[in-house]
Amino acid sequence: MERNFHCPFCHGQLCVNQRVILSALNEDGQRGLVLLTPELGDYKALKHPSFKVKEGQHVDFFCPICHNNLIVEKKDEKFTRVMMLELGEEYEVLFSQIAGEKSTYVIGENSVRTYGKDAHEFTNFWGETPSY
Numbered sequence: 001m002e003r004n005f006h007c008p009f010c011h012g013q014l015c016v017n018q019r020v021i022l023s024a025l026n027e028d029g030q031r032g033l034v035l036l037t038p039e040l041g042d043y044k045a046l047k048h049p050s051f052k053v054k055e056g057q058h059v060d061f062f063c064p065i066c067h068n069n070l071i072v073e074k075k076d077e078k079f080t081r082v083m084m085l086e087l088g089e090e091y092e093v094l095f096s097q098i099a100g101e102k103s104t105y106v107i108g109e110n111s112v113r114t115y116g117k118d119a120h121e122f123t124n125f126w127g128e129t130p131s132y
């Protein structure tokens with residue numbers, strides 16, 4: 001399916017060669033590039049081995065183009081937010097900032113989709129009924 005991901009701040013395209021490229025900062029203050037797949041619910045991330053991300057660690061993500069922090073907070077949970085264009089519709093994609101936690105939310109004008117085994121905890125999280 002044709003999907004494009006862009007930054008909510010500068011609208012720069014984040015997807016290059018079938019990967020979503022983000023700049024990341026781990027809890028130890030180390031920065032690195034992380035490549036995610038555009039498949040929602042697929043949590044395989046590519047990075048250089050020298051950039052260490054430990055399970056359970058909080059990771060901040062930044063736009064690699066404008067360097068804005070992509071963090072959003074919803075009910076005390078911190079998420080990374082990027083925008084997605086799919087079949088002409090724009091969605092907000094939120095995913096957990098805790099390494100190893102598999103939860104992704106795709107929020108459209110009239111729908112919420114969830115992906116990942118940890119996502120169910122937050123069903124109805126947005127005060128609306130998911131449409132899956």
Ligand SMILES: [Zn+2]
Binds near residue numbers: 008012
């Ligand atoms: Zn940007």
